Amino acid sequence: MLLDLKDIRKSFGEVTILDGVSLSLDRGETLALTGDSGSGKSTLLHIAGALEPFDTGEVLINGKALSGLGDAGRAEIRRDAIGLIFQQFNLIPSLDVAANIAFQARLAGREDKDWTAKLIERLGLSDHLGKYPEELSGGQQQRVAIGRALAGRPPLVLADEPTGNLDEATGDAVMDLLFELTETSGAGLLMVTHSPRLAARAGRRLHLRHGTLTE
Numbered sequence: 495m496l497l498d499l500k501d502i503r504k505s506f507g508e509v510t511i512l513d514g515v516s517l518s519l520d521r522g523e524t525l526a527l528t529g530d531s532g533s534g535k536s537t538l539l540h541i542a543g544a545l546e547p548f549d550t551g552e553v554l555i556n557g558k559a560l561s562g563l564g565d566a567g568r569a570e571i572r573r574d575a576i577g578l579i580f581q582q583f584n585l586i587p588s589l590d591v592a593a594n595i596a597f598q599a600r601l602a603g604r605e606d607k608d609w610t611a612k613l614i615e616r617l618g619l620s621d622h623l624g625k626y627p628e629e630l631s632g633g634q635q636q637r638v639a640i641g642r643a644l645a646g647r648p649p650l651v652l653a654d655e656p657t658g659n660l661d662e663a664t665g666d667a668v669m670d671l672l673f674e675l676t677e678t679s680g681a682g683l684l685m686v687t688h689s690p691r692l693a694a695r696a697g698r699r700l701h702l703r704h705g706t707l708t709e
């Protein structure tokens with residue numbers, strides 16, 4: 495199993511956000527996580543991405559338990575196994591498009607020139623490689639962020655409201671690319687969204703409410 499969350503509990507102070515959450519995701523699967531604002535979707539995604547600690551339970555990524563790992567071990571998992579896409583595109587302003595896309599794959603020592611060239615072409619970024627993030631539209635920036643997340647072919651792609659900042663038509667086009675390219679790369683995709691319409695496009699859907707998941 496690519497991602498396994500087992501009975502995760504998480505509180506901030508007195509407030510329980512996740513009250514025994516379990517889910518699993520395999521390569522090639524797409525799973526949409528919906529829920530009201532403040533229900534804990536981002537918290538759950540950050541826990542799955544080894545970005546946020548949890549109180550009890552276990553997270554396994556490619557069979558490796560996060561609870562036994564220190565900061566360095568978690569950073570290694572993030573670098574090698576996970577591609578992250580956020581609502582705020584989080585590009586590096588001082589790097590051009592080509593360098594932003596290559597950034598994580600280089601860090602992980604997993605640069606693949608043929609795959610990167612295919613990504614750039616498919617994302618429609620060939621004419622923008624020398625530009626800096628501030629010179630790009632929102633849709634272009636999010637396409638760069640997708641390229642960066644996928645360039646190292648991570649097995650697990652986590653996306654938090656990836657089209658939340660885009661108009662509907664641009665968002666749909668970006669979402670088409672995200673689904674297509676995660677499928678091509680053979681990754682598993684866990685995506686947080688407010689939109690039932692976008693969630694309907696994922697292979698599976700789970701809804702977070704009062705700290706627990708329902709279908």
Ligand SMILES: Nc1ncnc2c1ncn2[C@@H]1O[C@H](COP(=O)(O)OP(=O)(O)OP(=O)(O)O)[C@@H](O)[C@H]1O
Nearest residue numbers: 506507511529530531532533534535536537538688
């Ligand atoms: N670091 C933190 N410290 C304290 N409370 C936090 C922290 N992070 C999140 N929370 C709280 O946990 C709850 C869940 O937040 P989270 O961002 O996971 O929700 P969400 O479902 O992703 O919301 P949205 O859809 O609005 O982005 C919220 O009430 C939030 O205020």
